[in-house]
Amino acid sequence: MEANSWIVILLCSVGTFAIRALPLIWTRRHLARQNNNEDKTLPTWLGLLGPLMIAAMFGVSLVPVRHDWIGAVATLAGCITTFVAWYRSRTLGKPVFLGVVVFGLVTFACTQF
C-alpha cells in the first residue's frame, strides 16, 4: 500500500473519532451551563433522534443477505419469533438467540424444497 493510502486511513480515523467524541464534549459543556440554572435537559429533537436512529437501523438491517422469497419469509419468521420471545421474557439475549435459530431453520428448510 502506498504512503498516500496511510495518510487517508489516518485522516479518516481522526475524523471518525472526532465525529464520535467532540459532541460528547460539547454536550457536557451545554449541560454544565444549564445545570447552573435548572435541571439537565437535552433539546427535545435530540432526545427524539436516539430511538428513531435505532428504529432506522432496524429498518436497514431487515434487508436479508439473500434477496428472494426465502430471505423474506425467514426474516418475517425470525422477527415474529424475536418479538414473541421478548414479549414473554423481556430479556435481551434469549429473544435474539431464538430469532437467529428460527431464521436459520426457515432458511435451511426452504432451500431444501
Added chain:
Amino acid sequence: MTEPFASSSPAWIQGMRDAMPLLGGYIPVAISFGLIATQANFSVWEATAISALIYAGASQFLMVAMLASGASLWLVVVMTLLINARHVVYAPNLTPLLPPGRSWIALMHGLTDQVFALAHHRLPAIPLVQRRGWYTGAAILAWSSWVLGTMLGAVAGAGLTQQWPLLGEVMPFALPALFLVLIAPRFTSALWIIVLMITITLALVLALLQFTNAAIPVAAASGALAYYALNALSTKRGNSHGS
C-alpha cells in the same frame, strides 16, 4: 421494561454478556471486509489496521473500494466521513446517562451504531458507578470481534465462505433481532407506534433502493418530523374539542 442488571458479576463482564448478540452481526461482515480488502491488494496487517483505527463498517468498504480504484485521496476522506457523519448525534444522546470522567472521550472510539443502540437501552438500568465498566466491556468485545474478524477474513476468508455459505447468511440476522428487542419497549402509545413504523418502513425502502448510507439519517429525521406533525395535530384537536 428493561432486563435487570445482575450486580453479582463485575460490570464489564455484564457489558460483554449484553454485547454478545452483536457478534453474530459483526463477525460475518468483518470476515467479508477482510476478504475484500485483501482482494483489493491490501495486506492482512493493513486491513486489520483499517478496522482497528477507523472501526466503521460501511465506510470501510467504500474507502477500500475507492482507494483500489484510484479515486482522489481527498474525495475518499470526504466520502468516508460523510457516511460516518450520522454518529454525531449518538454521544449527545448518551451524555446525560454517563458519569463524569475524561476517559469517556477515549471510549467514544467504540461508539458504533450497534454499541450506541445497546448503551442507550441498557445504561438507564445500570447503577451510575458501574456504567463505565459496563460500557468498556461491551465496547471492547464489539471492537475486538470486528478487528479479529477482519484478520480472519483477510487470512482465510475465501475458504470460510466456501465451506459454510449458509452461516454467512444466517448470522447477520442477529443485528435486526437485536435492534427489534431494543426498540420494542418504545411501542408504548399510538403516536410512538405510528412514528416508529414510518421510520422503519422508510429506512427499509431506502435500503432496498440501494440508498443504504442515507437511509438511517433520512428515515430518523422523517420520523422526527412525523412526531412533531402528529403531536401538533393531536394538540390542535384537543384544543378544538375543549373550546
